[in-house]
Amino acid sequence: MKNNLLSFLIFLACATATQLLSQRVAAQTTASAGMTLDQLKAVKAIKIANLDKDTYLKSGAFILDRYEERPAYVFNYTDGITRKIYLYKVFSAADTKDLGLLAIYQNTKTNEIKPFVIPGASADRTAWDAYIDDLKYVGEKEPGLMSTLTFVLSREMAGLLEGGGGKTDEGGAKKKEEYNFCFAPDAPVTLPDGSAKAISAITAGDVVLGYNAGTKSVAPTRVTRVDIHESDSFALTAVWLTPANEMTANGRGTLATPILFEATANHPVLTDAGRKALGDVQAGALLFHIENGKTVPYRVIRTEQAVRSVKTVYNLATEAGAYLVGETVVLDK
Structure with a gap:
């Protein structure tokens, strides 16, 4: 009983x-x-x-x-x-x-x-x-x-x-930190033909290059929504990447030029340990770069918080759930 x-x-x-x-x-x-x-x-x-x-x-x-x-x-x-x-x-x-x-x-x-x-x-x-x-x-x-x-x-x-989760201002609008899943206006989004287009020029219905984490392959995907947020200042986090499987890019013993990747600290990226916010990515971690349609691991050699700030940020929602910025795999919010 x-x-x-x-x-x-x-x-x-x-x-x-x-x-x-x-x-x-x-x-x-x-x-x-x-x-x-x-x-x-x-x-x-x-x-x-x-x-x-x-x-x-x-x-x-x-x-x-x-x-x-x-x-x-x-x-x-x-x-x-x-x-x-x-x-x-x-x-x-x-x-x-x-x-x-x-x-x-x-x-x-x-x-x-x-x-x-x-x-x-x-x-x-x-x-x-x-x-x-x-x-x-x-x-x-x-x-x-x-x-x-x-x-x-x-x-x-x-x-x-107690007020945790879904934080809002007094008027009911989401606080600025809830928008920290975004890119600067000049972030280059990779298109299916390999060219790039600034994220600020992308509109809903456009087709970009998407990524399937299960098959580790790329394919065109449609943009279902573009999020745009404005404020006095959005801080960007930066990481510098180099190919993980080769020490040089020209075969003559010189180091490959690092690639700069920027986003707000909370934007999710695909790493060798799974989904992570960019601000949590540390030196030594692997992100994924697309070269000639193939997934290539790139190692983070340096990170910097608040490397610069912008007043407007953008994010895409895609049918694939992932797309490429500067040929680096990023995840939808």
Whole structure:
């Protein structure tokens, strides 16, 4: 009787924390959409190859982005089993509207993975019914799952109530740091024919050269949206890159001329360790450059924060989820 009561209370706490978290996230999101039951099933079926490295990926009609860049929540219980919870935000790839959250539970002893798709507050009732069913009929069968999930959702909800995540000014507009996923107006975006065009001249509907991280190949992709932000000052972070597999460019023993790459500190780039904000990239890390259609690793030899500032910054959203700036692979926001 006591065990049944405890299970019910945990289930109730998890459901309540979920509802409050989804409402709070939706209230702080400028573009949201109601998740359908079919969308919930499709998101639940997405397979993530490496949960620790794949913090951002596009799969079919959806984009998964690690919630607030959080690492996995790790729980070490007295039964000796380590349990983890990974939390992703779910967006529609077509229009980048927020659909909800994906919580992935992992039992590291059995390597069993159990996904829980948490609909946004405006989702269809059938989608919410499916999530509640998963809590009841999947969550309760795995010891430790419900308590870990409840803790994670409650912890995130507490952070939001304290003002964390989706920071806004008094008028409700996003603060400037929320725009730090951008490039200077003169950033050269690589086009399918190999030429370049300033990002400030790119418009929605243009075709640029995109990148598929799974196949490590490039292909044309369409720009679905151009974000433009203005302020008194946006600081740019700089890294200098040289080919990782060769010490010289001319075969005569002289060092290759480093390539300068700039973006705001929070803009995500693809590194050998997965998705990283440019400001977190350190000397020695590998970024990826495209030469003659092939992916070539380039090593970071120097970094500098706030190398210069600009008043207007730009970012692209593409169908591929990644594009090239100065022939270096960058990821959509």
